[in-house]
Amino acid sequence: MKTWQCVVCGFIYDEAKGMPExxxxxxxxxxxxxxxWSCPDCGVAKADFEMVEAGATLA
Amino acid sequence: xxxxxxxxxxxxxxxxxxxxxxxxxxTPLAILSRDDAGFYSKPMLSNALAAxxxxxxxxxxxxxxxxxxxxxxxxAGVEVEAIDTARRTVQAGATPxxxxxxxxxxxxxxxxxPLDGDAAQEVMxxxxxxxxxxxxxxxxxxxxxxxLGAGLIGCEFANDLVAAGYRAAVIDxxxxxxxxxxxxxxxxxxxxxxxxxxxxWHLGTTARALRRDAAGLxxxxxxxxxxxxxxxxxxxxxxxxxxxxxxxxxxVNRGILTDRLLQTSAADVYALGDCAEVxxxxxxxxxPLMQAARALAQTLSGTATPVFxxxxxxxxxxxxxxxxxxxPAANSGNWNVHAAADGIEARFEDARGKLLGFALAGxxxxxxxxxxxxxxxVFD
Numbered sequence: 129m130k131t132w133q134c135v136v137c138g139f140i141y142d143e144a145k146g147m148p149e150x151x152x153x154x155x156x157x158x159x160x161x162x163x164x165w166s167c168p169d170c171g172v173a174k175a176d177f178e179m180v181e182a183g184a185t186l187a
Numbered sequence: 188x189x190x191x192x193x194x195x196x197x198x199x200x201x202x203x204x205x206x207x208x209x210x211x212x213x214t215p216l217a218i219l220s221r222d223d224a225g226f227y228s229k230p231m232l233s234n235a236l237a238a239x240x241x242x243x244x245x246x247x248x249x250x251x252x253x254x255x256x257x258x259x260x261x262x263a264g265v266e267v268e269a270i271d272t273a274r275r276t277v278q279a280g281a282t283p284x285x286x287x288x289x290x291x292x293x294x295x296x297x298x299x300x301p302l303d304g305d306a307a308q309e310v311m312x313x314x315x316x317x318x319x320x321x322x323x324x325x326x327x328x329x330x331x332x333x334x335l336g337a338g339l340i341g342c343e344f345a346n347d348l349v350a351a352g353y354r355a356a357v358i359d360x361x362x363x364x365x366x367x368x369x370x371x372x373x374x375x376x377x378x379x380x381x382x383x384x385x386x387x388w389h390l391g392t393t394a395r396a397l398r399r400d401a402a403g404l405x406x407x408x409x410x411x412x413x414x415x416x417x418x419x420x421x422x423x424x425x426x427x428x429x430x431x432x433x434x435x436x437x438x439v440n441r442g443i444l445t446d447r448l449l450q451t452s453a454a455d456v457y458a459l460g461d462c463a464e465v466x467x468x469x470x471x472x473x474x475p476l477m478q479a480a481r482a483l484a485q486t487l488s489g490t491a492t493p494v495f496x497x498x499x500x501x502x503x504x505x506x507x508x509x510x511x512x513x514x515p516a517a518n519s520g521n522w523n524v525h526a527a528a529d530g531i532e533a534r535f536e537d538a539r540g541k542l543l544g545f546a547l548a549g550x551x552x553x554x555x556x557x558x559x560x561x562x563x564x565v566f567d
Contacts, residue, residue, distance in 0.1 A: 135226075136198065136202075136228055136230065136473060137228065137230040137231070138228060138230060138231045138234070149553040149554070149555075149556060149557065150556045166477075168555070169473075170473040170474060170477065170502075171473065171474045171477035171478065171499075172202075172473075176205065
């Protein structure tokens with residue numbers, strides 16, 4: 129499981145946690161999130177996220 | 188072919204350039220910047236301290252890397268002095284530069300409140316990464332910061348400072364923090380949560396003077412209180428940068444006036460971001476800027492596309508009490524508040540119970556997406 133951070137606002141998507149409130153189940157891998165998905169906080173496109181802490185997950 | 192010229196390398200300018208390149212790889216593109224044109228995340232400036240990030244660590248791609256990524260000519264460190272809309276040129280330094288289309292992504296200036304005292308000039312403002320680096324070096328090894336303004340940025344900085352072990356005092360003439368954006372119940376909960384985290388409030392009063400003595404800075408308030416501080420940070424609002432546009436004969440009001448196509452009153456000149464007043468609204472937040480950049484990229488690449496503003500919640504980065512607010516577009520209505528120990532949901536509804544906006548606090552902020560879907564768009 130990896131975490132991904134929005135380059136614009138710092139929002140972190142944690143694959144282990146998913147975003148159940150937004151219909152993305154815990155454990156959903158980044159590549160399985162639709163391409164038209166955007167950052168829930170600032171609206172930046174999925175393509176503009178970057179990976180942080182590859183291989184790690186947040187506490 | 189003359190390039191599309193973007194003035195400004197902040198989030199508005201760079202997001203537009205990125206969106207444009209997704210649609211059009213070949214049109215020449217030039218970006219003029221008065222700073223070093225490095226990319227950084229502005230929203231992260233107000234929560235970097237507790238996250239242990241230095242100003243240098245917040246810096247992303249530099250100008251050369253951005254130029255390669257965007258296949259753009261980036262000219263850093265230039266001040267654009269004038270725009271000639273008849274000749275379609277911008278004047279920056281000796282040679283006028285021709286444009287096919289011009290985009291103003293100039294940003295906004297922090298408002299400076301008049302203060303008395305020999306140290307009035309020492310008030311700091313954080314509006315970009317270079318300001319932030321100066322602020323960080325000013326508070327390095329110090330203990331206390333006084334903040335002017337209990338708005339979004341003031342509250343975020345106050346939370347960040349106390350979380351990093353500083354003492355933070357916040358001064359604002361309003362009776363509550365974020366009083367203009369939040370309903371009373373949420374503002375009051377935020378005030379208490381930040382107080383519990385260590386923020387001290389001086390509400391309903393203003394700073395009058397700033398003096399320096401051997402022990403540091405002393406802030407004198409209108410109510411007679413004196414506060415000691417190592418640094419004073421002002422966050423009392425932003426004023427769109429309109430002077431360049433005004434001198435070029437463009438129509439300006441609070442911001443540079445544009446229609447929903449982001450077009451100013453001059454042909455082939457557009458504006459977006461914090462400098463623009465789009466369809467009557469100045470919204471200095473990231474979400475509207477993203478929407479504007481996407482629409483304008485379409486328009487510049489040949490498909491005229493009016494900007495669409497959905498309901499756009501603003502996330503207030505105060506970990507002491509997470510808050511989300513989606514300000515209602517209209518004033519006619521009432522806040523209906525449901526409060527529990529772990530959160531608050533406030534819905535702004537019209538007389539018939541239609542949801543027009545909302546505010547969430549605490550663990551109930553997870554309802555953001557669900558409520559956003561129920562809230563009408565700002566522009567449809």
